[in-house]
Structures are given as C-alpha cells and as structure tokens.
Amino acid sequence: MDLKLLLPELLKGFSHFTIGNAVMIFAALILIYLAVFKEIEPVLLLPIGFGCLLANIPLAGMTAAEGMSKVLYDAGIKTELFPLLIFIGVGAMIDFSPLLAQPRMVLLGAAGQFGIFGTLILAILLGFPLNQAASIGVIGAIDGPTSIFVATKLAPELLAPIAVAAYSYMSLIPIIQPPLMRLLTTKKERTIQMEYAPKPISKRTLIFFPVVLTLVVGLLVPEATPLISMLMLGNLLKVSGVVDRLSKAAENEIINIATLFLGLAIGSTMSAASFLNLDTGKIMILGLFAFALDTVAGLLFGKLMCAISGGKINPLIGAAGISAFPMAGRLAAKTANDEDPNNFILMHAMGANTAGQLGSVIAGGILLSIVSKMLGIG
Amino acid sequence: MDLKLLLPELLKGFSHFTIGNAVMIFAALILIYLAVFKEIEPVLLLPIGFGCLLANIPLAGMTAAEGMSKVLYDAGIKTELFPLLIFIGVGAMIDFSPLLAQPRMVLLGAAGQFGIFGTLILAILLGFPLNQAASIGVIGAIDGPTSIFVATKLAPELLAPIAVAAYSYMSLIPIIQPPLMRLLTTKKERTIQMEYAPKPISKRTLIFFPVVLTLVVGLLVPEATPLISMLMLGNLLKVSGVVDRLSKAAENEIINIATLFLGLAIGSTMSAASFLNLDTGKIMILGLFAFALDTVAGLLFGKLMCAISGGKINPLIGAAGISAFPMAGRLAAKTANDEDPNNFILMHAMGANTAGQLGSVIAGGILLSIVSKMLGIG
Amino acid sequence: MDLKLLLPELLKGFSHFTIGNAVMIFAALILIYLAVFKEIEPVLLLPIGFGCLLANIPLAGMTAAEGMSKVLYDAGIKTELFPLLIFIGVGAMIDFSPLLAQPRMVLLGAAGQFGIFGTLILAILLGFPLNQAASIGVIGAIDGPTSIFVATKLAPELLAPIAVAAYSYMSLIPIIQPPLMRLLTTKKERTIQMEYAPKPISKRTLIFFPVVLTLVVGLLVPEATPLISMLMLGNLLKVSGVVDRLSKAAENEIINIATLFLGLAIGSTMSAASFLNLDTGKIMILGLFAFALDTVAGLLFGKLMCAISGGKINPLIGAAGISAFPMAGRLAAKTANDEDPNNFILMHAMGANTAGQLGSVIAGGILLSIVSKMLGIG
C-alpha cells in the first residue's frame, strides 16, 4: 500500500466535489431552511432538500445503480405509484359536502386552470419543446401530485424543478394571492355577504359521488383516470364508513411513507448537471407566473359570476378555484373576513376550492391527452 | 391540428367503450353496493369492486404495462406476497386457546373441508380442466387468502371470480348456514348443552403451539408451508408478548395495506374479456355449492361425534369447522342460543372454528400438492 | 394413480429432510427460545429464527425463486433498503443533546471501534479472505444495521452468521461487559463522580447537527453516506418538529415493517449448506472477541482520558463508546451506580454511547472504503 496513492483516496470526497455540488448543497440547505424554519410545505420540502443534499455528496452512491435513492425512484416515481398513493390519502381527507351543497360552485374550478395553458404558451415562446412546456404549465394545476404525475409522463428530466416550484409556491399562496385579490376586486365586492343555506347532503350522495365522478371523468378524460380514481378511492374509503381500517391506513401509513419516499426520490434527481442550468431558473419564474395567472383568471371569473348573479357572489371565492387545497379556500375566506368581520364565506370558498382540486386533475389529464396525441406518444 | 380528427380523439373514451365494459362496470357497482350498503366483506369487496371499475374504463391505462394496477399485481399477487402478509395479520388476531383447551375439537376442522373435493368433482364433471377445477374447489376452504394463494399457483386466470365468490359467500354465511343447520339437526340435538371446564392453558403452550404446528404441517404438507407458517408467525409475534411493535405492525399496517392493494389488484383482473363468460357463472354457482357442502359435511360429522360421545356433543359446532373464521363459530353458538337461551356453546364452536382455519390451510396445501404432482408442475 | 408411487410423494417432506435441516431447525428453535424466553433482541432474533425454520423445511419453497423469503431478500437486503430504513427509525429515536452538551465525549466513540480492526487481523490469520475478514470485523461496530450493510456489500454469503452474532452478543452486553469493567478499572476509578453542568443546547443546534454531520461525514467518508445520512434524516425529521407525520411513520411503521422483513430475509439465508460449516463457528467466536476487544479498547481509552483530565473522567464511560446503543450507556452508568449509589454518570455515558453510534457508522464506512479500494471493487 503506497502512501502516495493513499492521499488522493483519502480526499476523494473533496477532489470530486465540484462547484456545482456546492451550489446544489446550498440550494438543498435553503430548501431545508424554508421547510424547518419557515414551515413551507415541510412534509415535502424537507425530504426533497435532504435528497438533494445526498445527491450532491460525491461518490456517496445514493443515486448510483444500486443506491437507495435510485431504488426508491424506480419503485415509486417511474411507476407513478407515489403520487397516486398520496392521492388515496388526500382523497380520504377531502370533504366534498360543501361542493355538493352548492353544485354551481364547481364552475369556479374551471377558470382557475387558465394558468396551466397561459404558462404553456409562455414556455413555448421561451423556447421549451412542447413536452417540457406542458410539464411546466401543469405547475399551474397548483396541485403537487398532479404536477408530478404529468411531468413524469411528459418530461421526467424536469421533475425536480417542477416539483420544487409547485410545492414552494403552494406555501407562498398567502403571500402571492392577497395583493392580487385586493388589486382586482373593489372593497364593495369583497364585502359581499353570501347566504349559506345549503340543502342537506345525504350520506348516500356522499357515497355515490366518488364512484360516479370516477366514471364520468374516466370516460371523458381517460388520461385523468389514475389521478381522479385514486383521489375518489380514498374519499370512498372514508365516506363509506364501513372500512375504517383502510381509510385510516390511507390517510396515515400510506400517505406518510409515500410522501417521505417521494420527497427523497425527487430530491435525488437534483444533481448539479441536471438542475444547474438556465432552464431551472426559467421554470421557477414560469411557475410563479402560473400561480399568479391562475389567481387572476379565478378572480376575473369570480367577478363575471358576481355580475351575472346580480352581485350575490363574492368574487374572492374565484381565487379559491385554483386548487392549492385547502389553503386557497381559507385565504379567500380570511380576506373577506378581514374586510368585514361579519362576512363569512368559508363554506363557499371551500366549495370552490374542492372544485379547483377536481378541475386541476381534469385539466392535467386533458393536457396530457392533447400533448401525448400531438407528440404521438399517447 | 385538424378539427375533424379531433372529435374521435375527444370521444375516444366512449368509442372504445364496449358492452362488456358496461356489464363489468355494472358488476363493479354491485360489488361496491354490497360492500358499502350491505356490509358484505367491505374491506375486500370495496377495493375489488373499485379495481374492477378502473379496469373497465377504456384507455385509462391502470392495467397497462406501466399502470398502477399492474404494478400492484406484479408486486403482490404474482409473488403471492399479499395473501401471505394478510395471513401474518390474521395470525396475530387468532386465539388458539379454546382449541388447545379441547384438542379433540380439531377433528371438526377436517370434515368441513369435504366441500373442496366435492366441488372439484363437480367442476370436473362440468368440463373444467384439473388445474381450474382444483382452484374452484378451494373456494370450499372458505378462507380468502388460502383460495387466492392456491388459485394464483394453479389457475391465475380464474383469480377474480374465485376471490369474489370466496369473499361474497363468506359474508352470506349467516344466510347460507342456518337453514341447513335446522334441516339437518333435531331440536333435541340443538339444545344439547356442553360442559366447558377447560384445562388451563399455559403461556408456554401458547408459544410452542405455532412453532410446533409450523414444523409438523411443514414436514407433512410442504405445499402448505407458506400459508401455515405466516399464520403461525403472526400468532407467535402476538403470544410471545416480547415483540409488541411487530405484532401491532402485523395486525394493523401490514394487513391493512396488503388488503387494500390485494383488492385493487384482484379487481383489476376483472376485464370483460376474462370475466364475462359462462365459466364465471359456473364458478359462482360452484362456490355456493362448496359452501353448502362444507356445512353439510361439518354438520353430519358433528352428528357422528354426537352419537359416538353418547349425546354430549352438540352437532351444531360441526358447522363451525368449515373455517369462515370467526363468523361460523359465532353463528353456531347463536343458533344453539336461539333454540335455548340457556345454551352457551361459543367456546366449543370457536375451538372448532379455529380448527377449521387450520384444516382449510392444510387441505389447500394437500390439494396443491396432489394436483401439482398430477400436472407435473410440482 | 399408482399407490406405490404415492407413498414417496406423501413422505417427500421427510425423505428430503437432512441431518443438516435438523441441526438448523434446532438452531432456529434456540434463536426463538432466546428471543422469547430470554428476551435477547426479540424484534430481530424472533424473525431470524422463524425465517431459519422455514428455510429448513424441505420443499416448502419459501426460499425458491418465487418464494416469499426470496422476494423479501431481493427487495430489501440485496438493495440494502431494509438496514437503511431501520436507520431512519433509529435516527428518530436518538437524542444527541447529551453529546452536544459535552462535545469532547465524542472522542470515546473512536476508541470503541478498535475491535473492528483487531478482529479483522485475527480473521485474516484464521485464513478468511480480505472481503470476509472485513465483514466479520464489522461485527465489532456493535451496531446491527451497519454490520448488515457492510456485510451485504463485501461478503453477502456470510450475512446470516454475522447478523446473528451481531444481534446475539448485543443482547449479551450485560453479561460480556461488567467483568471486563471490573477487571480493568479500580474501585477508585469506578467511583469517580462527574459533574454534569451542560451548556444549554438550543433547538437550532439540534436541527443543524444532523445536516452538518451528514455533510461532514459524507465528504470525508463517502462510503458511510448511506448509513449516516439515513440516521441523520430520521433525527432531523424528529428534532425539526415540523413533520410529526413523517417522524412518527419513521419510528413506527417504517422501522417495524423493515425489521420484521429484514429478520425473515436474513433467517432465510440460514440453509444447512451455507450455515453449517466451520466458518460459522469461527465467526461466532470472532464476534465475541470483537465485542470484548471493543470494550477493552474503550475502557483503556477511558483510563487514558481519566489520567489526562487529572482524574475527572470516570473510565467506565469508555465502555459505552462501543455503540450497542442504548444498552452500553446504561450499563456503564449502572456499574458506577452499583459501586456508589450516589454516583450518576448516565448523561456522560449516553454522550459516549451516541458518539459510539456515530463512530461505528464512520468506522464501517472507512473499512468499506479501504477494502473496496484494495479489492478493486470500490
């Protein structure tokens, strides 16, 4: 054993360390910092940040052929299992009764998807090929698993920046939305009180809803079936009330384990080579644009509905139609309440918010369908 | 983009929709209905029904090469992992002390397996090849994981109808058994009271039992080893009292997740092409026959034991020997109690019921062994 | 069906049963006995023993190409996923504040690794090739997942005896260590009282520690990254306080399921052919030697620190530096307390013990690095 040969071996960790690694580790630390100290979507950004850290320690082998990150990536991202398992859990947590009590609220879930397509246009103009532009656009679904699912199908090479943008901005909703809300609505509009006299929703309706929705959306937009069906499966487990064991497993074990592994696996794709380029910067800016555009479109549609209804609808609930469940709904209600302490529109906002969740999944499926067809990969 | 080409693309979900899909979706809805509103084995029939629904939405891709249902099927059905994991959990829930306190009760677990072989004969007569006939016969084990395990080995193409039959009829036990009980026993027999003065069972006996049973059954019937050993492993985790963490994981996380995924994966095999044929109908009828035959054989054997013991054994407990744990045991006790409010034979019935559970696994292994040998696949 | 051909088929379980099977089943029963009745590491030795039992039932097929044990082995041992998942859970259970409050205690975690290398020397002298000798040496890490991780990389054929030795002796720590403690320290040394006036540890320190440690160790010893990073990930999930869902999943579902499957899979490698040879005996003896040597080295280093500090450090805490977390720490404190009921050194011993945990992982990585390089497989 020649000691001259030893030194390079001893310092191989440092000698293989690149500027790119340093920058990415800095990025990882920022993600972890935001997750832990600013509580920005910690359940996802903490594992993503940690996975990124590991991917940039040279020779650690986590992302090598037999490494743990690679094993998790192949098991749950490539197969799209993790976002779907997360959706089973999310479905078990969603309550569709505010939406079912006011079905017209579902319209607000359509307008809030405009950001997807507006961002796609902008991404095309910035020179992204169609598959990447569509994946970037789907950040505008403002729903993590939908963004990850579509990006995995169309442009897995952009998965990490898309996931990071989707989850980061989702937590920044309380900073992004209020200025736009105040800019686009008048004080008078914001103080519109909405009567809440819902028709009672029977347990039977709640049980039929996820089944019927799966069928209707599945037949209309086959590409949306995996996402919508897992969301509805989780909801059915919950509302049926006969399989407590399964619904508890869905909203605890299954979603927690899938979330941890998903985060680590996505983070592990954040190597300097694939992440440190102009595209990542563009995606972060386009993502912010998508969020803003969604909010604007939602608010404008809310104003339209306000006008049509003769001023009975508070346009703020339009901003809840972007998805970002359940934050956007609460934020719309809070903004109305801040303006007038006697104004409570939470139930309407939550109806629009669950509609946005459905609209996001549907829009994601439609986008996947159109783009797959155009690229001949459908 | 030619709009003329667009319409077929838009309606592709409907244009690929077949009558077969419609019928299977109707079947899926029936399964879901039975699970949710009639509470017929909801933990399995709800996921099976939902999986069937998804398998019949055209182009949804859940059952395609990379689809979620396919991933789950390959991970847990093809490898037989899911039924075995479920058995670990079931084992952690079974208490063998009523059986160990009255070892002769174990005999009742043998008679209740006659339905397996009687159904096999009938299936052969109806023209099923041997591998399929044996898989259909094993519905008569009246134990879900055993049926699924054997069918996966011998005739995976019949997995779905066999699983559906096994679980559906298992919940219909309270409808299938009582008429046969009253038909085959006299009122005098049903009012036989059984003394319950069990010898005390030491903790040591409870701990040795699963280990010794695994060895004895494993050496006698190697083909039954996977099933019996996982059942006994779960039981050992529980009775040992030293690995609470593991026994709780077995009877919660592991069994819940495996059950949900097993149901979805089995349901996903219910495509119109493979399910909609005369065989499925025959299997449903043969399954019902298997359940009835098991009950009859159990009752007749119970009457034999009653005669031999000089009227000290209530023949109703024979009906508990079919497995269908723990329902058949409770039902036998309830029937005796209905006849005479002072007649309590629950401990004896539960002894026979756990014996039936063991007998079912052993019979499944023996059947697998004989048929594999005959087909030269052993 | 010729009945003459039937008998061999009926008795195939017995006719394929070898003396080797009998001996291994006896070994399995001993492991189960130790686990259940002596409570020696039951969470691992019970599944290992049961897995060994199953591997020695002829024709049971658990370890065959499609058998359950094989499926688990390929899924979690070959990929090294199970020991890493266990480490996430262990990390969520470790509290580094006693170590951070007295950073110099970390030195004690280095001395306690001498057993690794001493055992390697001895194994080489006994004729083991380098890859096997290093795997045997790493029993001296006295940390189960580290031993399994390194052995899987270097000599998977020795995995079972190494895992059994590592976990068996770990539980025998209360028998192995005290005589050595009393032999190598004077009564005066054992009664040395240590002042515990720790500086307060901020939550921020506790959060930065796992991140910084991952980076520092990862850059210094890339081979240790998988182990140290998963340990630190678990710890970060816990101390961050913002992802309760994930840290609870780590220290419950994930660790429990991984432990059960790991044990079964390791046990399944204990076939007579691979386990019943002189090497296994040598490994058991070398393992015991490793444990003793670690303790001796730790104690001697403790005495050195005692001398350097002018008698302010109780050398017993050196024995806690071997890892075997958390038993060795408690044992050192108990030994001091037995000598003088007013002597409480638990906080110091736990500091040394967590240092030993870190030292074990680092030493495992260093060994892996050196040996991989020498064998040209790095």
Add this chain to the structure above:
Amino acid sequence: MSDLLLSLQITALGMGLVFGAILLLWLTMVLLTLFTADAPLSEGDASVSPAPVPVSETGYKLQAAAIAVAIALAEQDLSSAHPLPEPPTAIVSAWQLGMRTSQRSEKGNFRRH
C-alpha cells in the same frame, strides 16, 4: 410563430374541454343530489355530516376548539372578530372550525333581519 399558434390552439382546446368537463360535472352533481336525496338526513344531521370526517389530530383539536368557540359565542355578542388559527401543515383540512363559526354567525344575522 407556428409554435405560438400551436400553443394557442392547445389553450383554446384545453380550456374549452376543461369548461366542458366541468359543466358536465355540474350536471352530474345536480342529478346525483336529486336522485340520491330521497332519504335525506335532517337539517341538523346534514350540517354535522362533515364532522365525522375530521382529519388528523389537528382536526380533533379544531373540533374541540369549535365547541369551545360555540360556547363562548353563545355567551357574548357576535360583533367581535373570529379567530381562524393556521393549520400546522398544508395536508390538514382546517376549515371545520370556520364552518361552525360561519353557521353560528349566519343564524345571528338572520335574527337581525
């Protein structure tokens, strides 16, 4: 510019389909609530129906908080602002509390009419 044209086409088509699907969904929901409401729960039950679906620990805490708030509200004037505590993580559906305070206050409003 053909790229831009293409993306505009995708947008028109995509948003059209989204609105179409959502309209169909609206119709579905109306029909569904119509045909499955023949055995409706009483008004009191209906407003409670989301309650058995509380989410995670926080959900339960919010329920407890909701009861406390309801009691407090019954004892004092409704003119004061209502607290809407932030949920610890985004996974948590946090609006159970708000729903009750909302209903509570609307009843108050109706009385004043």
Add this chain to the structure above:
Amino acid sequence: MSDLLLSLQITALGMGLVFGAILLLWLTMVLLTLFTADAPLSEGDASVSPAPVPVSETGYKLQAAAIAVAIALAEQDLSSAHPLPEPPTAIVSAWQLGMRTSQRSEKGNFRRH
C-alpha cells in the same frame, strides 16, 4: 368418465390426508399441552389469557360491552336472552363477549345442579 374417476381418487386421497394430518395434529396438541403445562397458570389466569389479545377498536368496545353485560347479569336473573352483537367486519374476532357471558351463565348452571 376417467376424469370423474380421477377426481374421485383425488377426493379419497385428499380427504384421507386431511383427516390423517388432523389426527396427527390432535396427537401433537395433546403431547404439547402435556409437556408444556408443567408451569400452568391458575384457572383464573387461564380463562383470562385470551383477554390480552383483543382485536382492533371493536375488540375494545366488545370488552367494554362485556363488562357492562357482566354487571347487568349480576343484577338480574339469567333466564333472559343474551345479546350477541354482530361484528362490523369479518376481520374482527368478536367472541370475547360471548366467552364471558358463556362462563358467567355456566357458573349459574352449576349452582342449580
């Protein structure tokens, strides 16, 4: 008809083996209880031994119910029928309650003898 003959052979062989295995199991159990009973628990312990193995929430509810039933039984005559509530799902081992009512009533029977 060779198929029928074959299946009859399988049946004879199969049921024979099942009975054989079960008989051996009986023998095993008798020997096992014989050789491992040298440190038996007291009668009270033995009858309680299944109790620490309750299953799922329902199991706990049934235990609670069992206690309630036991108290009720102690206060009234034993001639009335005993309720045996159905378990919600088949996974649940639901006979804990019945076991206790059974033992309770047998003691009653013995007294009458």
Add this chain to the structure above:
Amino acid sequence: MSDLLLSLQITALGMGLVFGAILLLWLTMVLLTLFTADAPLSEGDASVSPAPVPVSETGYKLQAAAIAVAIALAEQDLSSAHPLPEPPTAIVSAWQLGMRTSQRSEKGNFRRH
C-alpha cells in the same frame, strides 16, 4: 505473513482515519454549538429538551415513572438506591428516567458542597 502485514496496515490506517474523522467531528460540534447558540433556551428548557423526544409507549411509561420517582425523591432522603428498570426491547431508548434521577441527585450533591 504478507496478509498479516496487510491487515496491520489496514488497522493503522483505519483507526487513524476513525480518530481523524472523530476529531474533525469534535471541531464541527464545538463550532456548531458556538454559532447556533445565540438563541439559547433557558437552562430549564435545555434540560427538558430531550423530553419531547420520548420513544414508543415505553418512553411514555418511563416519563410517567420519572414523574413518580421525582415526587418520591422530593419526599425522602436521597441515600437509597435508584431503580433503573430494564427496557423490554433494545429498540427502546430507555434512559429518560435515569437522566432525571441523575439531575435530581446532582442537585442534591451540590447542596451538600
């Protein structure tokens, strides 16, 4: 004997690297506590900081036990031996109790100085 030489080399190199890494770790920890301690918790908080990290049920039982022990200690003399119950499985971090008894007694010692 070249094998022995090789293994001795590995030992020297390995232990050297272990000590080197551990020394660097020491430095890291000193720097870390130095730079991240500007917002320290109070002494009481610090000593409690491990408490929110109890492990599994046993951990909670030990906490309860710790409280009981603390109360008992406050009422009696400190000269008696302190119980250190064994944890049921090795996975459990069992030293929470000991930590408190240790601190408790050290305060006792300080008083005597």
